[in-house]
Amino acid sequence: MSGVFGSKVKRKEDPRLITGQGTYTDDVKLPNLAHAAILRSPYAHAVIKRVDVSKALEHPSVLAVFTGKDIVQKIGPIPTAWLPPDSDIKTTAHYALAIDKVRYVGDGVAMVVADDLYAAKDALELITVEYEVLPAVVNQEAAMGKMAPVVHEDAPNNVAFHWQAGDATDEMFANAPVHVSHRFVQQRLIPNAMEPRSSVAQYNASTGSLTMWLTSQNPHIHRLLLSGILGLPEHHIRILAIDVGGGFGSKIACYPDEALVGFAAMELGVPVKWTEERRENFLVTTHGRDMILDVEVAGEADGTLTAIRVHNIANMGAYLSTAGPGVPTILFGLIVPGAYRFAHAKVDVYGVFTNTTPTDAYRGAGRPEATYVLERIVDLFALELGMDPVEVRRKNLIGADEFPYHTALGLEYDSGNYQQSLDKALGMVKYEEFRQEQEELRSQGRYIGIGCTTYVEICGLGPSQVAGAVGFQGGLWESSTVRVHPTGKVTVFTGASPHGQGEETTFAQIVGDRLGIPIDDVEIVHGDTDRIAMGWGTYGSRTTPVGGNALAIAVDRVIEKARKIAAHMLEASEAEVEFQNGIFYISGHESGTVRQVTFQEVVLQAYLAWNLPAGVEPGLEGHSFYDPVNFVYPFGSHFCMVEVDRETGEIAILRYVAVDDCGRVINPMIAEGQVHGGIAQGIGQALWEGAVYDDRGQLLTGTFMDYAMPKAHFFPEFETAFTETPAPQNLLGVKGIGETGTIASTPAVVNAVIDALRPFGVRDLDMPLTPEKVWQAMQKGSVSA
Amino acid sequence: MIPSAFAYERASSIREAIELLRASGGEGKLIAGGHSLLPMMKLRLTSPDTLIDIAGVEGLRAVRVTGDRLTVGALLTHDQIMTNPLVREKLPILAETASQIGDLQVRNRGTIGGNLAHADPASDLPAVALALDANLQVVSVEGSETYAAEDFFLGPLITALPENSMLTGVSFAIPPAHTRGVYEKFAHPASGYAVVGVAAVIGVNQGQVNYIRVAITGAGDVPYRAHDVENTLLGRPLTPATISDAAKLAAEDGVMADDLFASAQYRAHLCSVYVKKALLRASRIE
Numbered sequence A: 001m002s003g004v005f006g007s008k009v010k011r012k013e014d015p016r017l018i019t020g021q022g023t024y025t026d027d028v029k030l031p032n033l034a035h036a037a038i039l040r041s042p043y044a045h046a047v048i049k050r051v052d053v054s055k056a057l058e059h060p061s062v063l064a065v066f067t068g069k070d071i072v073q074k075i076g077p078i079p080t081a082w083l084p085p086d087s088d089i090k091t092t093a094h095y096a097l098a099i100d101k102v103r104y105v106g107d108g109v110a111m112v113v114a115d116d117l118y119a120a121k122d123a124l125e126l127i128t129v130e131y132e133v134l135p136a137v138v139n140q141e142a143a144m145g146k147m148a149p150v151v152h153e154d155a156p157n158n159v160a161f162h163w164q165a166g167d168a169t170d171e172m173f174a175n176a177p178v179h180v181s182h183r184f185v186q187q188r189l190i191p192n193a194m195e196p197r198s199s200v201a202q203y204n205a206s207t208g209s210l211t212m213w214l215t216s217q218n219p220h221i222h223r224l225l226l227s228g229i230l231g232l233p234e235h236h237i238r239i240l241a242i243d244v245g246g247g248f249g250s251k252i253a254c255y256p257d258e259a260l261v262g263f264a265a266m267e268l269g270v271p272v273k274w275t276e277e278r279r280e281n282f283l284v285t286t287h288g289r290d291m292i293l294d295v296e297v298a299g300e301a302d303g304t305l306t307a308i309r310v311h312n313i314a315n316m317g318a319y320l321s322t323a324g325p326g327v328p329t330i331l332f333g334l335i336v337p338g339a340y341r342f343a344h345a346k347v348d349v350y351g352v353f354t355n356t357t358p359t360d361a362y363r364g365a366g367r368p369e370a371t372y373v374l375e376r377i378v379d380l381f382a383l384e385l386g387m388d389p390v391e392v393r394r395k396n397l398i399g400a401d402e403f404p405y406h407t408a409l410g411l412e413y414d415s416g417n418y419q420q421s422l423d424k425a426l427g428m429v430k431y432e433e434f435r436q437e438q439e440e441l442r443s444q445g446r447y448i449g450i451g452c453t454t455y456v457e458i459c460g461l462g463p464s465q466v467a468g469a470v471g472f473q474g475g476l477w478e479s480s481t482v483r484v485h486p487t488g489k490v491t492v493f494t495g496a497s498p499h500g501q502g503e504e505t506t507f508a509q510i511v512g513d514r515l516g517i518p519i520d521d522v523e524i525v526h527g528d529t530d531r532i533a534m535g536w537g538t539y540g541s542r543t544t545p546v547g548g549n550a551l552a553i554a555v556d557r558v559i560e561k562a563r564k565i566a567a568h569m570l571e572a573s574e575a576e577v578e579f580q581n582g583i584f585y586i587s588g589h590e591s592g593t594v595r596q597v598t599f600q601e602v603v604l605q606a607y608l609a610w611n612l613p614a615g616v617e618p619g620l621e622g623h624s625f626y627d628p629v630n631f632v633y634p635f636g637s638h639f640c641m642v643e644v645d646r647e648t649g650e651i652a653i654l655r656y657v658a659v660d661d662c663g664r665v666i667n668p669m670i671a672e673g674q675v676h677g678g679i680a681q682g683i684g685q686a687l688w689e690g691a692v693y694d695d696r697g698q699l700l701t702g703t704f705m706d707y708a709m710p711k712a713h714f715f716p717e718f719e720t721a722f723t724e725t726p727a728p729q730n731l732l733g734v735k736g737i738g739e740t741g742t743i744a745s746t747p748a749v750v751n752a753v754i755d756a757l758r759p760f761g762v763r764d765l766d767m768p769l770t771p772e773k774v775w776q777a778m779q780k781g782s783v784s785a
Numbered sequence B: 001m002i003p004s005a006f007a008y009e010r011a012s013s014i015r016e017a018i019e020l021l022r023a024s025g026g027e028g029k030l031i032a033g034g035h036s037l038l039p040m041m042k043l044r045l046t047s048p049d050t051l052i053d054i055a056g057v058e059g060l061r062a063v064r065v066t067g068d069r070l071t072v073g074a075l076l077t078h079d080q081i082m083t084n085p086l087v088r089e090k091l092p093i094l095a096e097t098a099s100q101i102g103d104l105q106v107r108n109r110g111t112i113g114g115n116l117a118h119a120d121p122a123s124d125l126p127a128v129a130l131a132l133d134a135n136l137q138v139v140s141v142e143g144s145e146t147y148a149a150e151d152f153f154l155g156p157l158i159t160a161l162p163e164n165s166m167l168t169g170v171s172f173a174i175p176p177a178h179t180r181g182v183y184e185k186f187a188h189p190a191s192g193y194a195v196v197g198v199a200a201v202i203g204v205n206q207g208q209v210n211y212i213r214v215a216i217t218g219a220g221d222v223p224y225r226a227h228d229v230e231n232t233l234l235g236r237p238l239t240p241a242t243i244s245d246a247a248k249l250a251a252e253d254g255v256m257a258d259d260l261f262a263s264a265q266y267r268a269h270l271c272s273v274y275v276k277k278a279l280l281r282a283s284r285i286e
């Protein structure tokens, strides 16, 4: 069915989700379901002197109360699954419940299981814990200081790891004609998926098998890790993540509470459910970003950039979360040179323990941070030279004829046409006119600004060989099974685990396009370790580039076999048989002549097996375990135009223009949706969001009353467009589009605001750019216009 | 986010509600729309033994005009207030303020009585209550009493409401016909509540300001009348310059709060900017 690939098909999953027919983990109801609640530390750093659970146990509805001491002999610690090489990483033991010390506000101290949820919550108040409160440290730079409180005894100076890459030397900066440096702070963010995390576990003692419904982006990884923690063989664990209401990285990690729920179900012989409260989500679900970044670029007087280096102090929180260490190192460091022709680069990263919530991937994971510092320092470099920031970018962008391009940090960018993207965006923006208007308005005391990002990002994680080389404790290929049923309907089993991104539709489009069947004949199954062979899940914008290509290959294997059968039916040789629009026919004859069979007719014969060619087995199923040869590198140009209110410092976003290139677009509506959501989240970081702890490690922004998630009415209509430069190294020609908006928008917005503030001599402001910060900067600055 | 256990009672009259309050021995709380009380209960910041639902109490949903005052029943929701024809005609500033509260769901549930009784320092309605010389009608075991708005708000979540009492209605002064009232709000990007909210009513006669009320909410622990602003403008011509001068005094009568989002210095500044904004709009010299 040609035309379905690339068309704006409505999302197949939406009727189910928007009419409340989805199956989210908390929707799972089982007979005799018990409910768990977790007592969490109110202190950021304290010794647990005594825990008294006796009163809670007296509560008539309470089935059990577990403390750290109860579980330590029975289940293993929570592992870290990304160990950057040569980084001296300290994977300090992390138990599902704290044993003698709590390390952040929210650290689990005890779990109550009761036969009703209300009782479980009430019983928490019946537990007494005696703490000896210790001084806490929340800032990662302070944590490295000599006198700082020690979070883990086995990590001196609180350094969890130290990782470096690149070859840029001191001389390259010291001797450069132009040398610009600046410290940027990436504030801490809270992912805030709409669906809180949840787990339900059911244990069958007679078979020794455990079934868990989980809010997971990667159920097979969860199975692997939980198998280790719980000491249950992998084939006796089934993980189901049927509908997951957003993750943004926060549902990658294997969490203590997940292990506890599985453990409790096994101990008690009843199914157990735990669902996070929104308040717990703020406190214990992984946070994102939180890096202190010292950045330097070297260049020539004509605007040529030659070298870049970044020193990154990353706040890892109190424990190393599952993929946490990979974020400020590999995912951040390798893409620091961005879309520009840097001859040399260097990154130097410290991961540091503090008494805060552990950090891990948050939409973009490392690439937003890298893109931010790069795009900000390029603007400062342009300012230093008195050049237009767009001109500096144009001068340094890698040329369309330079691909595949080898970067200073060893990546091979697959394809790109950065200039075309920039030109397209500039056309939409009407850049020169904006600059003129800016001049005129400035003379009237009004301040508008424009900022841009010309980014490239690395996603489609990734070749497994590279995964191994960078310390990811797993593979990064993807599996797909395409099962064609006797009636020609198709079920697809994918190891990717979409949770809102729309692959039930785009994957059906891939199948429909290749097989020439309606997409309603295709069902996509994901998120079930018993039905799906294996998979590594959904993150790092890998679902379509890796999982989608696995699917395309599996479909092609189906066609391959079907062609054999069709040739037999048509009494022709395989080589003579063409396949198009769902019909096998003999070349030279147009479709519609007698010598053709439909896909469905062939399928039926495959299953009847009355007359199959010699050596062909019955049935029709294609499998693929696809390991990509490279990452994919989406790119684009984003522009933001803002007005700053001189009196209040409030920022109004006048326009937002995004031109993205994710290779071939399967469904423009879904791709646009991904870009829109990404931009909203990225602007959220630029202007409103920020998790703040006080000195004692209390989260001051622990509810939606204080933590400013952007709302729809904060934004103008986004103007989005695509260029399509096919990915050369995969069958479908696709790249990822899930994170580009987040990666590109944050620096575009900040560049725009700083541009607007130019008359006040403002070089930089720390995010979020709250009205007061902007106002204070204008008060201090002198108007030079 | 589950509150502690509580008993639930439904009152069908004011007297019954007060009786139930008295019977609870200080451990009971009235619940109207529940949109301030329930969030606090879910965070276990408050754990009343008994909730006394007053939604079914008769006669607390009327809007009446008597002479130069308009009275609204305590149970009117924000949405009912903003869409009520009488309110819109007589007190457009009240309708405008109600329309800026929260979102649709909040306006459909939250009541004016609950909003004022709760006395959240960042609530919108206290400003308009001050600017319209509101009288809050309270019934207690002792009988009926009336509190002027200026005597009602004592601190954050603290009012003059006596024990075992209930707010039954609010009467607002209908300002003279030649005046105009507006509400200008700087909303917190997270909560949507007022960082600074300014209710202003102003009228000019023979080239001089002869009626003015300026009240500010959000900026500090209690809403306040900006008397200095009012006094500066009273008897003077209304021009951008006089407004600007007077607006500089907007923070004088209040005590500014200082928090993560806005310092006291910035809040004071916002008070001036928003008073100016409000007065310019009310004077139609935007």
Ligand SMILES: Cc1cc2nc3c(=O)[nH]c(=O)nc-3n(C[C@H](O)[C@H](O)[C@H](O)COP(=O)(O)OP(=O)(O)OC[C@H]3O[C@@H](n4cnc5c(N)ncnc54)[C@H](O)[C@@H]3O)c2cc1C
Binding pocket: B029, B030, B031, B032, B033, B034, B035, B036, B037, B038, B039, B054, B074, B100, B101, B102, B103, B106, B109, B110, B111, B112, B113, B114, B115, B116, B117, B118, B120, B122, B123, B124, B125, B161, B165, B166, B167, B168, B191, B192, B193, B194
């Ligand atoms: C998401 C959200 C956003 C909001 N945004 C805003 C905003 O922008 N601006 C704003 O002003 N408000 C806002 N609110 C608060 C909202 O207006 C509340 O509805 C209102 O403050 C309380 O009214 P209620 O009827 O819900 O009172 P309830 O929650 O039922 O009660 C609040 C308190 O008042 C007491 N009480 C209630 N009625 C009476 C009475 N008649 N007599 C005596 N005591 C009484 C109760 O015992 C309780 O202590 C928001 C609320 C939410 C949930």
